[in-house]
Amino acid sequence: MHKKIQARRKDCKENHRHTVGTSIHGNYFLSHCFLCGVCGGRLCGQTTTSGKGYRTRYYICSTHHNGDHERCPTRYTIPADTVEPHILSLIKRDLLKLADDPQLQEYVAEEIARLSGNDDDARQQLQRRLAELDQQTAKLRDHLKALDAVTAQALGLYDEAKTAAEERKNLEAELHRLQRKLPQLPDMRDIAERSRQEIEHMDDIFASGTVDQKKEFVAIYVKTIEADPNAKSVKISLFPALFSQILAGEGFEPPTSGL
Numbered sequence: 001m002h003k004k005i006q007a008r009r010k011d012c013k014e015n016h017r018h019t020v021g022t023s024i025h026g027n028y029f030l031s032h033c034f035l036c037g038v039c040g041g042r043l044c045g046q047t048t049t050s051g052k053g054y055r056t057r058y059y060i061c062s063t064h065h066n067g068d069h070e071r072c073p074t075r076y077t078i079p080a081d082t083v084e085p086h087i088l089s090l091i092k093r094d095l096l097k098l099a100d101d102p103q104l105q106e107y108v109a110e111e112i113a114r115l116s117g118n119d120d121d122a123r124q125q126l127q128r129r130l131a132e133l134d135q136q137t138a139k140l141r142d143h144l145k146a147l148d149a150v151t152a153q154a155l156g157l158y159d160e161a162k163t164a165a166e167e168r169k170n171l172e173a174e175l176h177r178l179q180r181k182l183p184q185l186p187d188m189r190d191i192a193e194r195s196r197q198e199i200e201h202m203d204d205i206f207a208s209g210t211v212d213q214k215k216e217f218v219a220i221y222v223k224t225i226e227a228d229p230n231a232k233s234v235k236i237s238l239f240p241a242l243f244s245q246i247l248a249g250e251g252f253e254p255p256t257s258g259l
């Protein structure tokens with residue numbers, strides 16, 4: 001008896017899979033960053049199944065789908081099997097460039113040098129200002145020693161000393177922040193190697209990862225994707241692959257969480 005029920009349940013499930021019509025699915029890794037250009041809402045995934053059992057995956061506007069036709073009047077569909085591979089190919093192209101394109105590598109190396117240089121400049125400037133402040137404070141102390149308290153206060157010297165002390169504290173905090181901000185920029189060989197690893201990581205995820213892993217990966221590289229049904233176009237905005245990797249890894253670790 002129990003077996004029969006199980007068998008029927010199984011049947012039911014299989015039948016359900018071949019049901020003609022539409023259903024909303026979670027298996028769409030762009031849904032968290034794909035926006036509707038008409039209403040600004042998120043797109044969600046929809047699977048339609050034809051009479052012959054062919055399934056087609058689409059992204060559709062969730063606002064329209066949920067019945068708010070005032071905010072988003074037009075129903076439109078974007079085939080997932082077109083847009084998904086396209087986005088992935090863009091991310092991969094960027095990563096491949098970082099791994100293999102000598103011209104880009106040269107450019108990145110220059111950028112890194114410039115960034116590190118600027119940072120050093122900022123650090124040096126702060127340190128110079130700190131030294132100045134220290135001198136100023138020392139001078140003020142001399143004055144204060146030579147004057148009696150009432151005269152000193154009348155001249156505003158106490159206030160000046162207090163301001164100098166405050167500025168020093170702020171500068172020290174800023175210096176500390178700068179020293180933490182760009183710990184150590186990697187050199188170009190590291191970047192090329194990491195990019196190669198990242199491509200392998202990407203291939204693994206999209207061959208056999210979970211939807212959450214795919215979403216997590218996409219979130220690192222894709223800023224937004226916006227569907228514009230009126231212009232019949234999809235606007236894609238990616239984070240630069242290099243900085244995506246730097247930011248994702250706090251320093252420069254490839255994003256490997258979840259594997």
Ligand SMILES: [Zn+2]
Pocket residue numbers: 036037038039040041061062063064071072
């Ligand atoms: Zn919409």
